Amino acid sequence: MSSQTNPRPLLRMSAIAKSFPGVVALGGVDLEVGRGEVHALLGENGAGKSTLLKILAGAQASDSGTIELDGLPVVLANPQDAHRQGIVTIYQEFTLAPNMSIADNVFVGREPGSRLLINDRQLDEATSQLTKSIGLERGPRTLVRDLSVAEQQMVEIARALSMKSKLIVMDEPTSALSLAEVDKLFEIVLGLKAQGISTIFVTHRLEEVFRICDRYTVLRDGQNAGAGAVAETSVEGIIKLMVGRELKALSERRAATEFGPVMLEVRDIVRLRTVTSPQAIELRNVSFNVRRGEVLGIAGLIGAGRTEMARAIFGADPFDSGHVLIDGVETAIRSPQEAIVHGIGLVPEDRKQQALFLSLAIKTNLTMAAHDRISRWRYFIDSRTEAGLVDDYRQRLNIRMAHPDQLVANLSGGNQQKVVLARWLALGPKILIVDEPTRGIDVGAKVEVHNLLLEMANSGIAVIAISSELPEILTIADRILTMREGRVTGEILSADADQEKLMKMMTAPIDRAA
Amino acid sequence: MTNSTESDTGSQGGWDFFGFAAKFAPLIFLFILMAVFAIVEPRFLSSVNLFNIARQVSVTGLLAIGMTFVILTAGIDLSIGSLLAFAGLVAAAVAKGGLSDRFTVGDDAIGFGWPLAALAAIGVGIAGGFIQGLAITKLRVPPFVVTLGGMSVFRGAALLFAAGGPISGFDPGYAWWGQGKVGPVPVPVIVFLVCAIAAHIALSYMRFGRRVYAVGGNPEAARLSGLNVNRIIVSVYVIMGFFAGLCAFVLSARLNSAEAVAGTGYELTVIASVVIGGTSLFGGIGTIFGTVVGSLLIGVLLNGLVILNVSSYIQQIIIGVIIVLAVAFDTFAKSRRKRAG
Numbered sequence: 001m002s003s004q005t006n007p008r009p010l011l012r013m014s015a016i017a018k019s020f021p022g023v024v025a026l027g028g029v030d031l032e033v034g035r036g037e038v039h040a041l042l043g044e045n046g047a048g049k050s051t052l053l054k055i056l057a058g059a060q061a062s063d064s065g066t067i068e069l070d071g072l073p074v075v076l077a078n079p080q081d082a083h084r085q086g087i088v089t090i091y092q093e094f095t096l097a098p099n100m101s102i103a104d105n106v107f108v109g110r111e112p113g114s115r116l117l118i119n120d121r122q123l124d125e126a127t128s129q130l131t132k133s134i135g136l137e138r139g140p141r142t143l144v145r146d147l148s149v150a151e152q153q154m155v156e157i158a159r160a161l162s163m164k165s166k167l168i169v170m171d172e173p174t175s176a177l178s179l180a181e182v183d184k185l186f187e188i189v190l191g192l193k194a195q196g197i198s199t200i201f202v203t204h205r206l207e208e209v210f211r212i213c214d215r216y217t218v219l220r221d222g223q224n225a226g227a228g229a230v231a232e233t234s235v236e237g238i239i240k241l242m243v244g245r246e247l248k249a250l251s252e253r254r255a256a257t258e259f260g261p262v263m264l265e266v267r268d269i270v271r272l273r274t275v276t277s278p279q280a281i282e283l284r285n286v287s288f289n290v291r292r293g294e295v296l297g298i299a300g301l302i303g304a305g306r307t308e309m310a311r312a313i314f315g316a317d318p319f320d321s322g323h324v325l326i327d328g329v330e331t332a333i334r335s336p337q338e339a340i341v342h343g344i345g346l347v348p349e350d351r352k353q354q355a356l357f358l359s360l361a362i363k364t365n366l367t368m369a370a371h372d373r374i375s376r377w378r379y380f381i382d383s384r385t386e387a388g389l390v391d392d393y394r395q396r397l398n399i400r401m402a403h404p405d406q407l408v409a410n411l412s413g414g415n416q417q418k419v420v421l422a423r424w425l426a427l428g429p430k431i432l433i434v435d436e437p438t439r440g441i442d443v444g445a446k447v448e449v450h451n452l453l454l455e456m457a458n459s460g461i462a463v464i465a466i467s468s469e470l471p472e473i474l475t476i477a478d479r480i481l482t483m484r485e486g487r488v489t490g491e492i493l494s495a496d497a498d499q500e501k502l503m504k505m506m507t508a509p510i511d512r513a514a
Numbered sequence: 515m516t517n518s519t520e521s522d523t524g525s526q527g528g529w530d531f532f533g534f535a536a537k538f539a540p541l542i543f544l545f546i547l548m549a550v551f552a553i554v555e556p557r558f559l560s561s562v563n564l565f566n567i568a569r570q571v572s573v574t575g576l577l578a579i580g581m582t583f584v585i586l587t588a589g590i591d592l593s594i595g596s597l598l599a600f601a602g603l604v605a606a607a608v609a610k611g612g613l614s615d616r617f618t619v620g621d622d623a624i625g626f627g628w629p630l631a632a633l634a635a636i637g638v639g640i641a642g643g644f645i646q647g648l649a650i651t652k653l654r655v656p657p658f659v660v661t662l663g664g665m666s667v668f669r670g671a672a673l674l675f676a677a678g679g680p681i682s683g684f685d686p687g688y689a690w691w692g693q694g695k696v697g698p699v700p701v702p703v704i705v706f707l708v709c710a711i712a713a714h715i716a717l718s719y720m721r722f723g724r725r726v727y728a729v730g731g732n733p734e735a736a737r738l739s740g741l742n743v744n745r746i747i748v749s750v751y752v753i754m755g756f757f758a759g760l761c762a763f764v765l766s767a768r769l770n771s772a773e774a775v776a777g778t779g780y781e782l783t784v785i786a787s788v789v790i791g792g793t794s795l796f797g798g799i800g801t802i803f804g805t806v807v808g809s810l811l812i813g814v815l816l817n818g819l820v821i822l823n824v825s826s827y828i829q830q831i832i833i834g835v836i837i838v839l840a841v842a843f844d845t846f847a848k849s850r851r852k853r854a855g
Contacts, residue, residue, distance in 0.1 A: 316738060340740040354738055357731040359798040368728055369739045371721045379720050423739065 008071050010035045010198050011056075011087075011167055016065035018051050025051040027222045028065070033167065033215075036196045038189060040209040040230065043219035044242055044468070049202055052219070053169055056200075057089040058082035069166075086166035090156045090173065098145035102136075103127035105144055106159045130158040134188045150181035157188060168192065169200040174208060175303050186212050204301040206235050206507050220244050235507075236500065243470060243499040259478075260292025262328065263462035264344075264431050269312055269322035271486075281308050282486040283319060290431065290462040295453065297477025297494065298466045299502050305486035306466045307349055310433045314346040315339040326431070340369065343430035347420050347437060349466070355420045356408055363390045363404035366419050370426040393422035397452060414445025421452060432456060433464045438472060450476050470499045482506045540790055540807045544814065551818035558821055565700060571813035572706035573765050575806065577780060578787040579706075579713045580757030582805045583750040585788050586717075587730040588797025589650070589657040591751065593664030594758045594784060595777035597642045600672040602762035605635035606681035606772035609688050628688035628767075635766075636759035642668060643755020647748030657751075665781070672774040682771035692767025702764050709757070714802040726750060730797025779830075786837040787812045794844050812836075 013031040017024075026048045033039045043049050054060035056067070058076035067074055069085055076082045082089070096105045103123050104111075112126060113119035127140035136154040144152060153173060160168045174182045189199050189212060201213055209216060209230060216233070218225040218241040226241040271283040283305050290296045300306045312319040315333040324331055326342050333339045336346070348354035357365055367374055367386055374389055376382035390404045397418045401411060408419060417437065424432055434453065438446040453476050457463045467473050473480055473494075480497055482490045482505040490505035551558040577594050584591045611625035625631070642664065649660045694701040717723035728736040729746045737743050766772040791808025793800025812833070819829050 314738075336738050337740045337742060346738060348738055353732075354734050357728050357735060357798065359731045359794075360727055364724060364727070368724070368736075368741075371724065375721055379722065381719055381721055381724065383719075 009033060010037075010070060012068040012071075013052070013056065014066050014068070016052060016055060016067075017063045018055065018060070019063055025222055026055075026062070029219060029222065029224055030227075031217050032227070033198050033200060035166075036193050036198060037215060038193055038199045038201055038213045040213040040216040041200055041202050041219070042206075042209065042216055042238060042242060043225070044470075047219040047225075047242070048222040049219055050171070051222075053089060053171060053200075053202070056082070056087060056169060058087075059089075083163050086164060087169065088160035088163055088165045088167070089169040090153070090160065090171065092172050092175065094152050094156055096144045096152055096155060099143060101141045101143055102131065102138060102147075102155050102158075103140035105155055106130060106140075106162050108159075110162070126162070127158070130161050131155075133161070134158060134191065135184065148181075150177050150184065153177070153185070154188070161192075165197060167198045167200065169202075171202045172204065173201070174203060174205060182208070204303075204507065206238055207509060209238065210235070218242055235504075239500050239503045243503065259294045260460065262289045263292045263326070264313075264464075265289040265323075265325040265328075266309075266313060267323040267325070269309065269319050269324075271308065271312060271317075271319040281305050283308055283312065284485075284487045286322070286483075286486070286488055288481055288488060288491070290464055292460050292462055293457050294479065295457045295463045295465055295477045297473035297480040298464060298483060299470060299473050299480055300468075300483035300506050302468065303485075304483040304506070306483050307435055308486070309483070310346060310435055310464070310466060313339075314344055314433060316346070340427065343428075345369075345424035345427060345429040345432045347417075347424065347432070347434040349435035349439065351413070351416055351420060351439075355423075356416060358407070358409040360408065361405045362399075362401055362408045362411065362419060363387070365408045366390050366393060366404075366422050367426065369423050373426060389426060393425065397422055397425075398448065412441070412445070414441040414448070417441055417445070417449060418452075421449070425456070429461060431462045431464070433466070435466045436468065437465060438467075438469070446472075470502050473502070474499065484508065485510055537792070540792060540804060540811055544807060544811045547811065547814055547818065551814070551821070555818075555821050558818060561698075563817070563821070565698070565703075567810075567813050567817045568703045569700045569768070570817065571809050572700070572702035573761060573768070574780060574783050574787060574812070575706045575809040576709060576757050576761040576764065577784040578791075578805045578809045579709055579802060580754035581784050581788045582713070582791075582793055582800055582802060583717075583726060583753045584657070585730075585785075585793050585795060586726050586797060586800050587747055587750050588733075588795070589747065589750065590785070590795075591643075591646070591657065591661045591664075591754050592781045593642065593646065593661040593668055594754065595780040596665045596668035596672065597639055597755065597758045598762040598765065598777035598780065599772075599774050600642070600668045600675065600762075601635040601638040601759045602766040602772035602776055603672050603676045603681060603774060604638045605631040605759075605763050606684070606766055607675075608634040609684055610681060625685075628685070628691065631688060632691070632760075632763045635763040636756055639755035639757070639759025639762065640752050641755070642758070643751040643753070644748065646755075647751035650751070651744040651747050669774070676772075676774050678774060680771050680773035684767065684770055689767050689770055692764055692769065702768060705760070705764060709760070710802055710806050717802060722746075722749070727798055730799075732798070782833060782837065783812060786833055786840065789837060789840045789844065795841055796844070 009032045011031070011033040013029070015028040015030065016026055017028050018026040029048065029052060031052065041049055051060065055062045056076065058079045058081050061077070067076060074085050076085065106127050107123055111118040112122040124140040131138065131140070131154070134154055134157055136151060136158065138147065138151065144155060147155065157168070173185060177185060192199060203209065213230050215227070215229050216238065217227040218238060220242060225244065266289070267287050269283050269286040273280050273282055281303055286309050288296070298306050308317065311317040313324055315335045315338055324333060331342055333342060352358060357368070363386060367389060371381070374382055374386040387404065393399065394401065399415050399418045399422065401415065408416060411419065437453065438449050441449070453463055453465060465473065465476055474497060477494045480492050480494055480502065481488055482502060484506055487510060489508055489510070492501065492505070557563060581591060609625045609628060609631035646660050646664050649655055650657050691701055696704055717726065725741050725746050728739070728741060729743050733743055765776065787808040788805050789795060790811055791800070791804030793804060816829060
């Protein structure tokens with residue numbers, strides 16, 4: 001299908017492989033980018049895009065594979081090497097110093113002037129030239145912290161240009177931009193193209209691929225899933241490559257049960273950006289409900305507001321307006337403590353950062369939220385009751401450990417996640433929210449966690465499962481909600497859904513006026 | 515895609531040197547140090563000197579118990595020396611019934627007696643800790659800064675309260691707490707041991723202790739597990755204040771005097787004791803047992819240096835170097851743990 005391959009592309013990455021302990025991130029991936037080409041690098045979360053980009057930026061070393069630039073092999077051992085070769089990466093998280101001026105940021109470390117003194121006039125002139133060329137109407141002495149997100153991105157681009165880049169890599173550059181700002185960015189990218197500068201463009205918004213990109217490469221599970229000219233494919237074609245035909249959900253569907261009454265109802269939750277958090281993800285009128293015994297799946301791409309929604313309901317982050325009804329009763333939840341009192345549990349997305357106490361024992365981790373169940377004389381821990389409780393969950397959840405006194409840090413991801421699930425089960429929750437419940441855990445443990453969630457639902461708990469893995473959502477959910485940019489974009493019964501439908505609902509354009 | 519094997523059956527045989535060292539190094543080092551001093555200077559092992567060490571250690575040890583709670587939450591308290599001075603002066607004034615006869619010696623003093631004096635010292639300590647705890651949690655100022663401020667505020671308060679001068683001479687009931695003995699054992703040593711056991715029980719067997727470790731180990735996870743993180747943080751500074759007050763009372767009783775410059779530089783000795791005892795400045799790791807050993811280690815070291823006629827200037831240098839080395843070891847052990855985890 002790559003019929004008109006450039007005989008001498010600007011960049012050719014061949015058979016790039018990279019493994020991390022327990023996971024093969026890239027299993028021999030190829031990427032070719034032509035001169036002056038805008039190239040889309042696509043794939044689901046975890047497909048290997050970011051690892052590939054880190055290798056190209058010199059931030060990570062590949063285990064094997066070669067990189068050729070202009071037909072000559074290059075070694076990118078560190079970011080400086082990449083810069084010297086004219087490859088500059090603009091990450092989602094900008095690397096600007098907010099309290100320094102535009103000029104200082106653009107030329108940091110490469111200021112014009114003598115060895116000791118910086119020639120300020122030259123610096124400002126050079127900066128103005130660059131910023132004007134991409135349409136940034138700000139003086140070179142303006143502090144970066146006073147700029148909007150879009151303007152900061154332009155400073156990053158100006159810096160890339162100042163390094164005489166041949167190839168600029170942009171990792172999800174449009175995720176934090178408004179429509180008008182996206183248009184402006186695309187103008188800049190086309191301007192670069194006219195100068196013969198190539199761009200690698202990572203995005204989750206497939207419509208953008210068709211607006212701006214010439215060619216595409218799709219990764220799936222650390223492998224090449226396909227590549228070709230954008231003009232010769234369609235959104236459907238790319239989605240098919242991203243999710244993969246063979247990845248049919250391996251579900252053992254739960255017997256159709258009559259769900260109980262509505263356990264949790266959420267009405268019109270709104271959270272807006274504030275001055276202090278201009279990059280925060282907004283929530284716009286999020287409404288839904290979950291019934292007793294039901295698993296509600298929530299699908300969406302990273303940054304769609306799924307986690308933010310969960311944290312708002314759980315009282316971990318405040319929201320501006322909206323109502324939460326539990327068992328039909330309006331409830332104000334201002335902290336996780338209050339959420340727990342009302343029978344809500346949350347298994348957060350980042351196990352190590354947000355759920356586990358890595359320096360503490362398994363048993364201490366497991367019983368941390370359930371001290372009321374294991375106390376004696378009110379203030380003391382009854383170690384025998386605690387041991388019994390831990391042993392109970394160890395068997396029920398099949399947590400493989402040497403001893404409950406072992407540090408939780410020494411468990412595998414799957415067993416760590418079971419400890420976190422047990423922590424909440426020990427509280428007897430009415431509602432359990434699980435955010436990326438199987439991220440980074442083994443395939444075998446994954447199935448176990450899925451079955452656990454289904455058992456919980458069968459026992460009458462209302463389960464909300466957030467996941468970026470569509471097969472997972474299709475496996476465990478009874479009903480699926482899709483979100484994008486803080487809004488609910490659709491709802492579908494699991495029985496009627498498939499990955500392509502979900503992907504379309506997740507990436508559907510949004511009427512931003514709403 | 516995944517090729518890992520479930521390997522959750524514990525430490526796979528391999529001897530965990532760093533785990534072992536972190537646990538027992540202080541104790542081993544303590545014995546080595548004592549052996550060296552004993553060989554160089556036989557007087558070191560005399561019962562008089564050993565009880566002398568025990569009494570000295572009891573004073574900073576009381577503070578180190580409180581500091582263990584604070585450091586377990588990844589906090590720090592630099593104000594303890596100043597708070598101690600202030601609390602001691604208040605206790606002395608209460609014992610004396612005012613500041614008018616501050617130099618009257620012996621039992622002809624007309625005051626409110628030692629029980630009220632002790633309560634006053636502890637009350638001042640708790641109040642000081644509570645205010646600092648509130649500043650840390652409500653104003654969101656880092657503990658280092660709040661207690662650095664407190665260090666200056668309480669020292670100023672002590673100087674102001676006593677107009678710079680000491681208050682000395684207490685009745686026998688008061689003095690007993692610093693100078694008395696039960697059998698051959700000095701009273702401060704008993705106070706220290708009782709407090710150490712109580713603190714050990716609180717940290718190891720009580721819900722509160724669990725929560726202290728949790729907040730220090732991972733504050734975000736603690737919050738998401740439904741713990742009231744702010745209340746726990748305020749509590750540890752209150753506990754620290756309690757021990758500063760108690761220590762102020764015992765120290766003034768031992769010296770038969772309270773003065774505004776008491777406790778200067780104690781924060782360093784105390785933090786060194788806690789850190790050498792294996793408590794991590796990053797929070798979540800540490801024991802009272804370790805702190806007792808760490809306090810003994812510092813006490814033995816200082817005593818031995820005195821006996822060997824090493825100047826007090828050099829002692830300060832040695833304490834400073836030790837604290838940096840102890841933290842370096844902690845950081846190193848942490849990075850090892852991270853790699854292993």
